[in-house]
Amino acid sequence: MTDSILFTTGIGWRHPHYASLLEARPELDFLEVHSENFFAPGGAARAVLQEARQTYPISLHGVGLALGSAAGIDPWHLAQLAALVERIEPVRVSDHASFARGPWGGTTVHAADLLPLAFHRQSLDVLCANVQQVQDRLQRVLLVENLSAYVSFSSSDMDEAEFLGELASRTGCGLLVDVNNIYVNALNARLAGSTDDPVRACMAWMERLPPHAVAELHVAGHKDCGDIVIDDHGSRVCDPVWQIYRHALTRFGGAPQGLATLVEWDTDIPPLQVLLDEAARARAFQAHAEEVPA
Template sequence: MSRLVSAPASMPPPDAVADHAVSTGIGWRHPHYAELLQSRHALDFLEVHSENFFAAGGAALAVLQQGREIYPISLHGVGLALGSATGVDLWHLDQLALLVDRIEPVRVSDHACFARGMWKGQAVHAGDLLPIPFNDEALDVLCRNVQQVQERLKRPMLVENLSAYITLAGSERSETDFLGALAQRTGCQLLVDVNNIYVNALNVNSARLPGDAPADPVLACKAWLDQLPPAAVGEIHLAGHCVMDDIVIDDHGSRVADDVWRLYAHALERFGAVPSLVEWDTALPPLAVLLGEAAQARVLAQAHAPRAELVP
């Protein structure tokens, strides 16, 4: 199985890439564009949302190209809707392919979800990451769409586990078995979002029936991680979440929670020091706070995966 662990040969060594045995990065968002370009903080890579740079030109693409001259770039999508039975939107895929050609990213990823469907005879997009059932029919759809994307991009991609707020009927497999089968059948890799796993575990507890004892969310998440094939995992995401009265929301609007850091350490012991990213998308803090979270991820990775090779 291919592992997306190195930059394309044509990429010059960025002068601000951190000299570490562990690859850590941050999500690069608009309020931090200028400061990061000017300061050139030592980071191993930056991640951006692919769809924000689909325009053929303009200021956004120009900024991304400047960033690409300094840092390796990872493209993370939120719109492919890989689990949609109606298939992948060809215009969307074409724009992604053009962006990949321009930027030469170290990784390309999206989510195991659906968003596209038919409504009153027309194709519509829900504008959200909606869960899919873990059964053979949904797996066939997901595999077909992932393979189509990989063939168009001429590279393996990474597929991320979802934070889901409903339990779908019709699931016949566990999520980890479903994702492992996806990786085996398509040659894609898995982007393991540790915060998503934790959010789901907390919400399962919130939805338990009266009289049912709550499960330990950390133990449940460790069991989830232990069920994935290590060779299939190509990246880890970390983020914060919001605890409300009766639901936990994966809002990427705060520091990584202590339990999520504990789960990250467990994931490193299980998967090795795969590239790791801190996401922060709402209520953005000063850049220094985000850099501090990335530094903590690096410290944990160096402690829990000391034999890792350099992975940009």
């Protein structure tokens, strides 16, 4: 590590905290919102976002671009995103390495879910083309996030980390590494019979990514349902995820663009102070990472 390292920390800003955050104006480096919630021009939602923008940089995180869809990018969706980006001038724009759009009954439909991709060359070609289209339209780098996936394809040409690394290399996009997603996948792999230690498996996954492509980390809580682990973003970050996060800071902290951390909480949303406490814990780990020599 060097003194030039830049860590920033933010929280996901959801409707229950709109008023309390604008009243308290806590010390945060950025706020993240879901892009699609603010597509409508004008109205109360856009007004509250623009008010927050006066104090905080805004990160736009999408769930609907369906970047891996062979049916391509929905022109209307991309147009709405481009208009929002122009209006808000976000610090980052991101979405997921997933598909959701496809033909059904003579038309193209959206599954309203983040469906996993097969890690094949053909899937990579589709993903690269769609990511490049979005970047060309927005005239900025897009960050692409790894999924928590509850099904997988029986064969592939590469593993997920190699797949995402190839995407970054070919398109120049950035990567958003969701630490909780990696851990959820590792826990579900163990339930399916894997003997790998989940924490070590997550760290090994990170080692296969190009470190300078990673611009943001997400941390969140998840739910163990017994026969499956769900990425529900409904609780505090658990200790194993923090352990993996600390490894991520040392692995990706030297990125020239800096490294952002987002605390996500989307269900069973607690008082704002709970999210701020989680953000403070992330900052504490960052401070320790800055003291570790390269």
